Amino acid sequence: MNQSLRILIILLPIFILVFFTKILLVDEDLKLSSFEAKNFPAFELDDLNGRSVQSESLNGIKLLNVWASWCITCLVEHPFLTKLSKNNVEIIGLNYKDSKSKANSWLEKHGNPYLFSIYDPRGDLAFDLGVTGAPETYLLIDSKVVGHIQGEMNQQKWETIFMPLIQQATQKK
């Protein structure tokens, strides 16, 4: 009895230590999220040029990037998005709680990596998508939302979170 108790006293703290270190060392941002694929919510919105957005334009493999001219981190990830778009990754913008004129002049100033940007001044579509702030990026495959990244988009997140999902989808086809 005493012997096993002694072993337990030694082993238990070690076990607890290993358990919590393991949990704490996981990078939450890079964890493959338990994101459940869902259909893209219905919406009726225009793009930043005033043209109404058709739901067919969400077909294929596309990124949907939530951005705003007031959002500082959006400026941080902007060069990476530009790089992606130059490598033929199709990105749709979702302009979030912004004004049209500010958004358009932001794009003029910093460059436009988007095919087009959906103008969502009240954040209605964003709410239905589960957007908690800007920036956030979704991976759409044939109008289905299959992946989600909160915060800055970068090479590491692109490779660890979105690339496997894209490969999976193209292999199925």
Add this chain to the structure above:
Amino acid sequence: MGDYFYALNSTSNSKKIMKKQLFMAFFLVLSSAAFTQIVYEFENSAQEKRFYLLISEIRCPKCTSGSIASSDAPISRDLKNKVYELILDGSTDKEIKQYVSERFGAFSDYRPSLSGSNYILWFGPFIFLALILAIFFIRRRV
């Protein structure tokens, strides 16, 4: 003479205090709290009770830990407004929670539902306790 000075001092003191109060009132009027306070008006007190219970049971998706009631993040404000709208529209508590979790994930519910892997969450501690008690009694008998 002494009294005179005392009186003089006290009037200048009260003037000072009044100035201070005016100064503070000025900033109170300008403070953001005076502007951002949203007043929710309900048809009856039952709706109001449900609202405050619901917002304390929905997790703020932008916070490390905390309900939307405790948070003034923009998304929490949006969520509170949505919960308010849904209550006035006549949605049930269950429907409102489902509406939120469809968009922000099961994570958003502070009271995990009794289903799937959540069984471990609900009954795990009791199973663990039962196991320890069992081991304890078996040991004692031996």
